[in-house]
Amino acid sequence: MTIWHIVILASIATLALKLAGYAVPASFLERERPARIADLLTVALLAALIAVQTFGDGQAIVVDARLPAVIVAAALFALRVPFVVVVIVAAAVAAGLRAVT
């Protein structure tokens, strides 16, 4: 598998899901369960990605400059600071810590 394969297959999958929504009969939506699981799937995957991206180093779990950066980011999101500013500040915190250690 190459990166192109990953990119194309994943794009087909996500596009097919978007089309599928328009093909599903509306009565399916009246059931709460599918909608709730779709919502929670998003939450679970994003949280898992945050954990892996913050602590993962290959297959090892490490604590490094990324953790303080993410804590700062959480504080800024809580203060309703715009997304892009938070992302830039998080990068700056990690880069700054790495530069001085």
Add this chain to the structure above:
Amino acid sequence: MGEAADGGADASRKRLLKSPAARDGLAVGLATAVYGVSFGALSVAAGLDVWQTCFLSLIMFTGGSQFALVGVVASGGVAAGASAIAAAGLLGVRNVVYGMRMKPVVDTGGPWRRAAASWVTIDESTAVALAQTDERQSRIGFWVTGVAIFVGWNLTTLAGALIGDAIGDTRAWGLDAAAAAAFLGLLWPRLKSLQTGAVAVAAAVVAAFTTPVLMPGLPVLVAAVVAVVVGWFDLLGRRRAT
């Protein structure tokens, strides 16, 4: 969008821009387009080239899935390809729900309009459409938001990919922390209930604890099981509160 093409295009464009839904859509579009810079930079940091990065924004065009794909590739490389595809797909599952909600609102044309509508069916276009009070404003909000984000997101993705390509060692610039912060930004608005908060914490713990023992990419998918279990039985859910 079709109405603006026939006679009196100028007048109808003015009317369109005066509509509150169009203003909402353009504002959300501008704000979201800026994320594209972070996506572009993170994508090349993960090892994708500029073309692959732009392909994702053009064809996949659903931010969460795009971030997920490059996040898994960043941690596991090409070997984690299957997990990267699965993670992107699972994050795209909510678009099925959005499509079902939007179909009666926007699907008044033929198959081409339906294809275009599904292409731009994402969090933001659905949210703006659902926030409107009448059907016409919903339709305007959906299309204006979807098209504005599509154009902006693709332009800024290219810009971000070129910046990311130019700066070399991405860890020294803290781009790995920026990726975590970007995921946090996508998650934040969803943490409104005890249920979503609990799922987020549990999923993060599961992913962290399984990282040393599973192939790269798999911990994210195992964590998704938390959502299925909690969602299926509606644990900590509204049923108890009402």
